Each structure stands twice: as structure tokens, then as C-alpha cells.
Amino acid sequence: MYRWLLDPETDGNHQAAVDRFIALLIVANLAALVFEHVPAIYGPYKEWFHWFDIASVAIFTVEYLARFYLAPEDAEFAKQKNPRLSYVSSPFALIDLAAILPFYLAAFVSIDLRMLRALRLLRILKLFRVLIPAVKEFQALNQGRTFRQKVHALVWPGEFGGRLHDYFDTFIMVWVVVSVSAVVLESVASIHYVLNLEFIILDTIAVGVFTLEYLMRFYSVVETKGFRHPVAGRLRYAKTGNALVDLLAVLPFFLEAFLHHLFDLRFLRVFRLLRLLKLTKYTGATSTLVIVVRREWPVMAAATFIMLLLVVLTASLGYLFEHEAQPDKFENIPASIYWAVITLASVGYGDISPVTPVGRIMTIVLALLGIGIFAIPAALLSSAFSDQLRIERETLANELYAMMADGHISTDEQETIDREAKRLHLSRDEVNRLIDKARRERDLKDDHTGLTITKLVERPDIAIERYRELVGQMRQIALMVDKPTMDKLVDDPDRTTAFERRIWQSLRDDINN
Amino acid sequence: MQQDRTKLFTSVDALFLLFLLSALLGVVLIGHLAFREGLKTEAAKANAAILKDWFDQLDALSAKGQQSQLEACRDDGEKTWEGCQAALLGEQGPFKGVKNPFDPNQSVIGQKCDRADLTTRGVVVIEKGTPAPPGAPPAISFGPMESGEKLSKDLPLRIMVCDKGAYALKVAEVKL
Numbered sequence: 001m002y003r004w005l006l007d008p009e010t011d012g013n014h015q016a017a018v019d020r021f022i023a024l025l026i027v028a029n030l031a032a033l034v035f036e037h038v039p040a041i042y043g044p045y046k047e048w049f050h051w052f053d054i055a056s057v058a059i060f061t062v063e064y065l066a067r068f069y070l071a072p073e074d075a076e077f078a079k080q081k082n083p084r085l086s087y088v089s090s091p092f093a094l095i096d097l098a099a100i101l102p103f104y105l106a107a108f109v110s111i112d113l114r115m116l117r118a119l120r121l122l123r124i125l126k127l128f129r130v131l132i133p134a135v136k137e138f139q140a141l142n143q144g145r146t147f148r149q150k151v152h153a154l155v156w157p158g159e160f161g162g163r164l165h166d167y168f169d170t171f172i173m174v175w176v177v178v179s180v181s182a183v184v185l186e187s188v189a190s191i192h193y194v195l196n197l198e199f200i201i202l203d204t205i206a207v208g209v210f211t212l213e214y215l216m217r218f219y220s221v222v223e224t225k226g227f228r229h230p231v232a233g234r235l236r237y238a239k240t241g242n243a244l245v246d247l248l249a250v251l252p253f254f255l256e257a258f259l260h261h262l263f264d265l266r267f268l269r270v271f272r273l274l275r276l277l278k279l280t281k282y283t284g285a286t287s288t289l290v291i292v293v294r295r296e297w298p299v300m301a302a303a304t305f306i307m308l309l310l311v312v313l314t315a316s317l318g319y320l321f322e323h324e325a326q327p328d329k330f331e332n333i334p335a336s337i338y339w340a341v342i343t344l345a346s347v348g349y350g351d352i353s354p355v356t357p358v359g360r361i362m363t364i365v366l367a368l369l370g371i372g373i374f375a376i377p378a379a380l381l382s383s384a385f386s387d388q389l390r391i392e393r394e395t396l397a398n399e400l401y402a403m404m405a406d407g408h409i410s411t412d413e414q415e416t417i418d419r420e421a422k423r424l425h426l427s428r429d430e431v432n433r434l435i436d437k438a439r440r441e442r443d444l445k446d447d448h449t450g451l452t453i454t455k456l457v458e459r460p461d462i463a464i465e466r467y468r469e470l471v472g473q474m475r476q477i478a479l480m481v482d483k484p485t486m487d488k489l490v491d492d493p494d495r496t497t498a499f500e501r502r503i504w505q506s507l508r509d510d511i512n513n
Numbered sequence: 514m515q516q517d518r519t520k521l522f523t524s525v526d527a528l529f530l531l532f533l534l535s536a537l538l539g540v541v542l543i544g545h546l547a548f549r550e551g552l553k554t555e556a557a558k559a560n561a562a563i564l565k566d567w568f569d570q571l572d573a574l575s576a577k578g579q580q581s582q583l584e585a586c587r588d589d590g591e592k593t594w595e596g597c598q599a600a601l602l603g604e605q606g607p608f609k610g611v612k613n614p615f616d617p618n619q620s621v622i623g624q625k626c627d628r629a630d631l632t633t634r635g636v637v638v639i640e641k642g643t644p645a646p647p648g649a650p651p652a653i654s655f656g657p658m659e660s661g662e663k664l665s666k667d668l669p670l671r672i673m674v675c676d677k678g679a680y681a682l683k684v685a686e687v688k689l
Contacts, residue, residue, distance in 0.1 A: 147526040192557070193682055200551045204544025211536050219529050257543040266678055 002073035005066065008133070009075075019130055022063060027174070029056050029123050036117065037183070040194040053120075057103045060123070064096045092129050099123040131167065138164040152220035155213065169282060172213055176278050179206035185273045195255045203272075207253040210275070242281050248276040284423040292384045303376040307344075311372055312338035321359040326352075344370030389424065393434075396420050400438040406455060409435070411460050478507040550677045556614035557635040560621060561674040561684040564637055567607040568670070568687035588666040588689045594639075595660040598622055616679070624657050624673035633679045641688075642669030664689055 003010045005018055014202045032052055033460050035041045036316035045475045071077045071087035087093050102119035105111060111119075141160045142150045153160035154168055160270040161168075185191045192199065207489060218234060237243050252268035293300070315336035322330040329334050329352045339352040343366055354360050399420070403413045456463045461507035490496050571586075585592055585600035601622065602608045613619040615635035622630045623636035640655040641662060655671045668689040 145521070147522045148529075189683065193684075196554060197548065197551045200544065200547050204540060204547065207544070208537055210539045211540055212533065215529075215536060251543050253540075253543065258548065260678075266680070 001066075006070060006074070010020040018063075022059075023127060023130055023407075025056055026123055026126050028052075029120065033117060033120055034198070038195060038198060053103070056123075057100050060063075060096065060100045060126075062201060064093070064100060066127045067093065067096070095122075095125045095128060099126050126467060128176055134163040137162045148220050149223055151216050152223035155216045155220060156224060172209070173279060173282060175206050175209045176275050179203065180273060180276050183269065183275075186269075203253065206275075207250050208426055210246065210278075214250065217243070217246065219429075245274060245277040245280070249278055285425075290386065292381065292388050295388070296380050296384045299380055300377055303373070303380065307373055310366075310369065311337060311340050314344060314362075317362055318354065318359065321356050322354050322360060325356050325359075340366075343367055345374050346371055367490075392424055393426070396424060396426075397434050397438065402433050403443060404435070404438045406459065474503075474507055475511070478504070478511050483508075545611070553614040553635060554674075554676045554682075557637070557674045557676070558682070558684065560608070560635075561637045561672050563607050563611065564601070564639070564654075565672055565685045565687060567601075567634055568672075568689075571689060584586065586689075588664050588668065590663055592664045593660065594658050594662040594664065596652050597664060598660075600632070624682040626673065626679050628679045631679055633675045634677055636675045637674040637679065637684075638675065640671040640673060642670075642671060 077083035585596040
């Protein structure tokens with residue numbers, strides 16, 4: 001049971017899922033604690049909050065008891081005289097106990113509700129169970145490295161980041177989602193009316209987190225290849241798309257604070273939704289889209305040109321035929337462009353429509369043309385996108401094939417596969433299928449001809465097979481070839497060396513015997 | 514800005530940390546100021562809630578066939594909004610001693626929220642409802658209450674409050 005649920009050393013067990021679930025529950029508890037302070041939310045849903053608290057404590061209690069019961073299996077306590085007692089007195093167990101004890105105490109002792117809520121904050125400490133091992137791993141990975149390199153390892157992906165970098169990314173992603181959700185909810189007047197102060201606090205924390213992230217990236221980017229120069233490197237980074245998005249995520253907050261006396265800058269708040277773009281750094285989908293657009297740009301540019309041509313022509317004709325009949329709607333060509341786009345894109349709002357017979361005939365033709373013309377860029381993008389994904393998957397398959405050349409996948413190779421699979425949105429089953437395919441192909445080519453000499457000398461067990469295969473092929477040649485002609489060619493000193501002639505002679509002798 | 518690779522923590526790193534801390538303090542300070550402004554908006558909302566409660570009590574009295582204690586606010590079709598407004602702010606009125614949280618020297622009750630005029634921040638606005646012709650949405654459209662407006666029975670009213678940017682926030686819809 002320990003290996004199945006709690007052992008971090010066992011691969012493929014449920015330990016990571018259990019940790020993730022407990023971490024999520026702690027965050028949910030924190031959110032519940034915040035919302036309990038909002039009477040408008042707490043009042044009508046008091047019961048729900050109560051049952052959620054009970055469910056949380058029940059889960060935390062089960063976790064505590066499971067760890068207590070399984071302590072003898074844990075390598076940390078197994079060597080102690082009394083493993084369970086050692087577990088109970090360990091710092092993590094004390095934190096776990098602090099998370100649930102106030103709830104049980106409240107059943108027997110009268111505790112002030114505010115005090116009880118404050119004690120429930122102790123549940124956050126449970127996150128240390130996940131954080132402390134990650135910090136230790138980070139310290140081990142970055143031993144002897146400078147402070148700036150450590151900052152770089154924390155905020156940028158790389159070999160020195162470890163799990164702490166993953167947690168940092170997750171933390172930023174969670175705040176992006178929370179702050180964007182808050183911006184969306186703020187636009188609902190009834191919610192904004194009730195949670196005005198909470199939104200202010202949330203936005204301040206979000207800006208604090210994003211400012212911290214931006215400055216850390218800006219400071220440590222010089223550790224990245226291509227940005228090494230302390231001034232020029234940082235300026236080049238500041239001009240990148242990701243850095244601009246990071247800056248835009250915090251800028252409205254500062255601008256509104258400093259310039260609100262001069263202008264009404266409330267419209268800037270909507271730009272906080274740009275924080276959603278921060279998530280693009282964590283997915284390969286946008287980079288794939290950029291590659292696709294770049295690759296298909298000449299065709300797309302041609303399609304766009306035709307589209308523009310058609311829009312201008314349609315608008316001009318619309319103006320020509322309809323202006324006299326409807327001078328208010330087809331006032332001029334720019335005004336007719338709106339009607340042209342709506343018609344060609346098959347949207348057809350109907351607020352402006354032709355009334356003259358010629359105008360109507362023209363609209364029929366243009367609407368039919370529009371279906372085809374406007375569909376071209378969409379079809380191009382969609383087919384190019386799937387084509388790019390196929391290319392990337394084939395590249396991964398080739399990489400897998402190369403990795404399988406030595407017959408097994410190393411830990412580093414497995415990490416590369418996992419990373420690529422995540423980027424290409426491949427499921428575990430799909431990756432396994434690709435690995436099986438690579439393995440089958442490797443088995444089919446069992447003659448090991450794909451292996452380089454360097455690989456062969458590293459693996460004598462494969463080298464001997466290859467050697468035997470070659471000797472077998474040579475014997476086959478000696479048996480089946482036209483011998484007098486072959487003898488004549490072998491004896492030619494311009495074609496073969498003395499050593500090769502000796503081998504041929506041995507083969508002939510072997511066959512004759 | 515070049516780092517000395519022999520040292521694990523340099524003076525540049527210390528400067529960076531100091532800057533980081535200052536930036537965070539700046540965010541906290543701005544957040545604190547925004548929170549204080551938010552508290553003023555909350556206080557303005559509380560003022561509006563006082564008025565809503567007063568109208569609710571008036572409704573309860575009306576159900577019992579009684580009239581408001583404020584003579585000037587009785588819905589007899591003769592009294593005007595100007596008089597009622599003065600009574601609301603007077604000795605017997607619910608707004609006695611209530612101040613505008615954004616500027617105590619400004620009035621608590623105003624005619625409208627004006628984004629171009631920041632003196633309207635924190636003001637409680639009462640708008641008069643006019644029934645729209647049948648079938649035309651919305652059923653009631655609200656507009657500013659003129660000083661000379663006669664108070665008639667069951668006059669639909671909307672209580673609004675102007676926030677820190679002098680934007681109008683709807684508090685409640687009541688009847689006289």
C-alpha cells in the first residue's frame with residue numbers, strides 16, 4: 001500500500017497524484033477561508049462551506065492515519081526503534097496534525113470562530129511536504145552556482161530547475177487563471193458590487209506575483225544563450241513577445257495608480273485579460289501556429305490579397321448600384337465596405353441589404369464567391385497545422401528509433417520523450433505505440449546494420465552477432481557466385497589486398513571441405 | 514552589471530534584491546491606496562443602503578396604511594423632491610450626520626454621477642422611473658429626479674451610488 005500510494009521512489013505509482021490532490025485541496029481550503037469572510041457569499045452557502053470543511057478534514061485525517069499506519073514501510077522511519085512514534089514526532093506529521101486538530105478540538109472545547117478560522121490557515125503549511133523536497137533537490141542541483149544562476153534555474157526551463165521550477169510555473173499559471181477569472185467576474189455588476197474589496201486585494205497580489213516574475217526573468221535572462229550581454233541582452237529580451245506580454249500584464253495597475261488623476265484609465269483594466277497570453281509560454285501550440293503561418297505565408301498573402309480585392313470591388317459595386325436607392329446606408333465606399341465584408345463572410349446581419357434588382361443579383365454572385373474565397377485561409381491554416389503536427393510526430397518517431405538503436409531507453413532519453421510528448425499533446429498510449437513501433441522496426445532490422453561501429457564496439461554481445469552475420473553472408477557469396485570469374489577478380493592485385501585474398505581462400509577451402 | 518563568477522552572491526545581486534523588494538513595496542503601497550479608495554466606495558454603498566432601508570420601512574408603513582414620519586416626503590402628489598431631499602438630510606431624516614466618504618464637504622445626495630466631475634464621487638443618486646410604452650423594453654426607464662418633481666404614490670425609484678471614478682453603481686430599486 002505504501003509503494004502504491006505514498007512512496008516517491010516507486011515509478012508509476014499514485015504518489016504524485018495523491019500529492020497533487022492534497023495540494024489542490026489545500027488551495028481550495030484557502031479559497032474557502034477567504035470567501036467565508038464575504039457575508040454575501042458565506043451567508044447563503046453556509047451549509048456548503050461547513051460540509052466542505054468536514055470533507056477536507058476527513059480527507060486530511062485519512063491521509064494522516066495512512067501515513068501513520070504505513071510509517072514502518074517508509075525508509076525515513078523504518079530504521080527507527082518505533083517507526084510510528086518517530087513519524088508522529090516528525091515535523092511533517094506535526095504540520096499534518098496541526099491542519100486537522102483545531103477541527104476536533106472545536107467539538108470538545110468552545111473556540112472562537114475567528115480563532116478557528118485563523119487556525120485553519122495552518123493547513124497551508126501542509127504544502128511544505130511538497131515544497132521542502134523540491135527545495136532540497138534545487139539546492140543539490142545548484143550547488144556552487146551563483147545567485148543569478150539560481151534565479152535563472154528557478155524561472156527559466158533547464159536542467160538545474162528540477163521540480164521547484166515546475167512548481168514555480170504552476171504557481172504562475174494558477175495566478176494567471178485566478179486573475180483573469182477575477183477580471184471576467186468584475187464585469188458582472190452584481191458580483192463586482194459585492195466583492196469590490198476582494199477584487200482589489202486579488203489584483204494587488206496578482207500584480208505583485210507577476211512583477212516579481214518579470215523582474216526575476218529580466219535580471220537572470222543574461223544566463224541564457226543569446227542574451228549574455230548585461231545591457232544589450234536584457235534590452236533584447238525586453239523586446240521579445242513574452243517579455244512584452246509580461247510587462248502588459250502589470251502595466252495597467254501602475255498606469256492607473258499614477259495617471260488616474262489626469263485621465264480616466266478604467267478602460268486599461270480590460271488589458272489585464274492579456275495576462276492570459278502569459279500561458280502561451282507553457283504550451284507549444286502557439287509556436288507551432290507561428291511556424292505554420294510563416295510556412296504558408298506566401299499562399300496566405302495571395303489569398304488575403306484576393307480577399308481584399310474582392311471586398312473593395314464589392315463595396316464599390318454596392319455603392320454604384322445602391323447609393324441612389326439607399327443614400328443613408330450606402331453613403332460612400334468606406335461605408336459599403338462593412339456591407340461587403342458581412343456579405344462575403346456569409347455573416348449577413350441584414351441591417352444593410354440591397355434593394356435594387358442589379359444589387360441583389362450582384363449580392364447572389366458575391367455571396368457564392370465569398371464562401372470559397374473566405375474559406376481558403378481557414379482551410380490552408382487547418383491543413384498546414386495538422387501537417388506540421390504530423391511532421392513533428394514523425395520527427396519524434398525518428399528520434400525514438402535512434403534512441404532504440406542500443407536496445408534500451410535511458411533516463412535522459414525518457415525525459416526527452418516525455419517532454420516532446422507533452423509538447424505534441426501525445427497521450428501515454430500514443431507514446432507507447434510509437435516506442436513499440438520503433439522496437440519492432442529495430443527487431444526487423446536485426447542485422448544491426450543500422451548500428452555504427454562506435455555503438456557496436458560498446459556492445460560485444462551485438463558485435464558478435466554482427467560478425468557472425470557478415471561471415472555467413474561471405475560464405476553465401478562463396479557458395480553461390482560464379483567461382484572461376486570470382487577467382488580471377490580476387491587474384492587481381494589492383495582489386496584486393498593480400499589479406500582479403502587470404503580470407504577468400506579460406507572460404508573456398510571451407511566450402512570445398 | 515558583469516558578475517564576478519568567483520563569488521556566489523555579489524553586490525549586484527544585493528542591489529537586485531533591494532530593487533525587487535522596493536518594487537514589491539511599491540505594489541503593496543499602490544494596492545493599499547486602492548484598498549482605501551475601495552473602502553470609501555464601500556462607505557458610500559453603506560450610505561445608499563441606509564436610504565434603501567428607509568424606503569423599505571416606508572413601504573412597510575404604507576402597507577399598514579400609514580404615512581412617512583417625514584412630512585416633506587409624503588406621497589400626496591403635492592410634495593416635491595427638493596423638499597423631501599432636504600428632509601432626508603434634516604434632523605429627522607435617515608441621512609442626519611451622514612457624510613460623503615470621498616469629501617465630507619460635498620453633499621451626500623446628488624442628481625447624477627458625472628465621470629467628468631469627481632466631486633460627485635460617493636454621492637447617492639435617486640433616479641425616477643418612467644413606465645415605457647407597452648411592449649417597448651425595458652418596462653421602466655430611469656432618469657434624473659428633478660428638484661420640482663412631485664412625489665406621487667408608488668413612484669418607482671432607483672438608488673445609485675457614485676464610486677471612486679464617479680461611475681454609477683446600482684444599489685436597489687424601490688417604490689415611494
